[in-house]
Amino acid sequence: xxxxxxxxxxxxxxxxxxxxxxxxxxxxxxxxxxxxxxxxxxxxxxxxxxxxxxxxxxxxxxxxxxxxxxxxxxxxxxxxxxxxxxxxxxxxxxxxxxxxxxxx
Amino acid sequence: xxxxxxxxxxxxxxxxxxxxxxxxxxxxxxxxxxxxxxxxxxxxxxxxxxxxxxxxxxxxxxxxxxxxxxxxxxxxxxxxxxxxxxx
Numbered sequence: 588x589x590x591x592x593x594x595x596x597x598x599x600x601x602x603x604x605x606x607x608x609x610x611x612x613x614x615x616x617x618x619x620x621x622x623x624x625x626x627x628x629x630x631x632x633x634x635x636x637x638x639x640x641x642x643x644x645x646x647x648x649x650x651x652x653x654x655x656x657x658x659x660x661x662x663x664x665x666x667x668x669x670x671x672x673x674x675x676x677x678x679x680x681x682x683x684x685x686x687x688x689x690x691x
Numbered sequence: 692x693x694x695x696x697x698x699x700x701x702x703x704x705x706x707x708x709x710x711x712x713x714x715x716x717x718x719x720x721x722x723x724x725x726x727x728x729x730x731x732x733x734x735x736x737x738x739x740x741x742x743x744x745x746x747x748x749x750x751x752x753x754x755x756x757x758x759x760x761x762x763x764x765x766x767x768x769x770x771x772x773x774x775x776x777x778x
Binding site: 616618654655656657668669670671672673676677 | 746747750751754761762767768769770771
């Protein structure tokens with residue numbers, strides 16, 4: 588299975604997936620930490636995270652997959668939502684809570 | 692040309708009314724990502740070209756314009772992309 592297939596399987600296999608640097612308990616980057624915190628505040632229970640620092644292929648592959656050059660990246664029901672700035676904006680407008688309630 | 696100047700030059704193609712680019716690399720010295728040498732920037736850009744676009748599309752447009760700079764030179768970029776009406 589190539590990297591793209593692996594990523595696809597991950598994002599479709601869980602309702603909410605965050606590709607990040609580090610883990611929710613030990614985020615290795617401020618943007619990833621902020622993303623985890625926002626999802627936590629939204630009450631997401633079944634958060635699946637992937638630590639891209641553990642897997643160089645996924646670290647590059649996820650950038651190609653979404654055509655998005657940075658990490659973290661949030662996926663809800665297999666669809667790319669955005670990075671940490673977009674998550675923050677959507678949280679402040681209430682859009683993110685709605686999306687997570689409806690889909691996740 | 693330094694990196695900030697290169698970013699400014701590329702962003703000009705979006706005919707921005709204003710660009711506020713802050714180099715925050717100093718805040719990230721010593722963390723894991725900073726080891727690779729990339730820079731951290733905080734960008735606020737105002738352009739009429741963003742009208743009618745969602746946030747995701749605006750960010751994509753900026754990434755597209757910055758192109759190869761996003762691969763290595765820019766390690767992190769916080770973006771606020773607004774239209775003149777949204778100021």
